[in-house]
Amino acid sequence: MYYVIMDLEWNNSYNKKLKSFFNEIIEIGAVMVDDDLDVVDTFSVLIRSQLSNKLSGRVKSLTHISNEDMYGGVTFAKAVSDFSKWVGDKDCIFMSWGNSDLRVMLDNLKFFNDIDGIPFIQRYVDLQKYCQQYLKMSNAQQIGLSAAATLFGIDVSEFSTHRALDDSLLSLRCFKKSFDTDALAEHILICDDAFYQRLLFKAKYITNIHDERIDRSQMVCYCDDCRKRMRKVSEWKMVNKAFRALFYCKNCDNYSMFTIRFREYFDHVDAKSKKTKVVNDENKGEKKEN
Numbered sequence: 449m450y451y452v453i454m455d456l457e458w459n460n461s462y463n464k465k466l467k468s469f470f471n472e473i474i475e476i477g478a479v480m481v482d483d484d485l486d487v488v489d490t491f492s493v494l495i496r497s498q499l500s501n502k503l504s505g506r507v508k509s510l511t512h513i514s515n516e517d518m519y520g521g522v523t524f525a526k527a528v529s530d531f532s533k534w535v536g537d538k539d540c541i542f543m544s545w546g547n548s549d550l551r552v553m554l555d556n557l558k559f560f561n562d563i564d565g566i567p568f569i570q571r572y573v574d575l576q577k578y579c580q581q582y583l584k585m586s587n588a589q590q591i592g593l594s595a596a597a598t599l600f601g602i603d604v605s606e607f608s609t610h611r612a613l614d615d616s617l618l619s620l621r622c623f624k625k626s627f628d629t630d631a632l633a634e635h636i637l638i639c640d641d642a643f644y645q646r647l648l649f650k651a652k653y654i655t656n657i658h659d660e661r662i663d664r665s666q667m668v669c670y671c672d673d674c675r676k677r678m679r680k681v682s683e684w685k686m687v688n689k690a691f692r693a694l695f696y697c698k699n700c701d702n703y704s705m706f707t708i709r710f711r712e713y714f715d716h717v718d719a720k721s722k723k724t725k726v727v728n729d730e731n732k733g734e735k736k737e738n
């Protein structure tokens with residue numbers, strides 16, 4: 449069995465045909481290792497942009513890929529074909545740092561090759577997620593590759609970060625530091641239709657208060673002082689994709705502004721709430737007198 453760690457660099461530009469911004473892949477880098485994590489081979493290719501004549505300033509400064517380098521690249525179709533051949537029919541587990549590389553690869557394969565799915569990937573592990581679990585970090589935050597490498601005690605100065613091959617090699621170093629086949633087994637995803645549906649699902653805020661996916665039991669506010677449930681004294685108002693209402697505790701005679709935002713993911717709805725104490729009119733009156 450082999451592991452392939454892939455990394456992509458892309459150029460973001462406005463696409464007239466799509467009438468939106470598009471991330472066009474300009475470099476593919478990958479490293480293949482065996483069961484013992486010994487390097488079998490590496491892959492690196494630059495891709496000539498078909499959508500823009502120039503790389504964005506951000507990409508140039510981040511990757512140090514010049515326009516001239518990019519002009520010397522091959523077409524996306526040729527790069528993907530060479531990459532597929534390089535992977536061959538080996539039994540591989542694919543990895544990338546975060547799944548955005550996969551989403552960009554999917555978009556590019558659809559746009560340039562009119563292909564759904566990624567034909568050369570059968571099994572996938574999100575290495576970022578895997579390493580975050582190893583580092584006992586929550587999935588709410590997403591750690592960058594360099595930051596993770598530093599936490600693993602890796603000297604990142606010897607890597608040219610934000611170049612596809614070097615980033616895949618740096619990812620490999622993180623993988624070596626955290627390698628545990630049992631932990632890894634839980635992260636292996638089969639790349640079937642459900643995998644792609646989940647990957648392409650765009651999380652969105654629920655802004656209709658009557659939406660049945662909203663858990664009304666979470667739309668309650670408790671008093672900071674007496675811990676009792678407060679009474680809602682205003683209508684729910686939509687503010688910045690969140691629902692907001694004023695609550696009152698008659699025990700303590702205080703008001704709180706309670707805000708809750710529901711975000712729908714592929715298989716669950718996430719709720720985030722906060723409350724802010726509101727100085728009531730009486731208090732304001734006292735302050736004025738003082």
Ligand SMILES: [Zn+2]
Nearest residue numbers: 671674697700
């Ligand atoms: Zn109270």
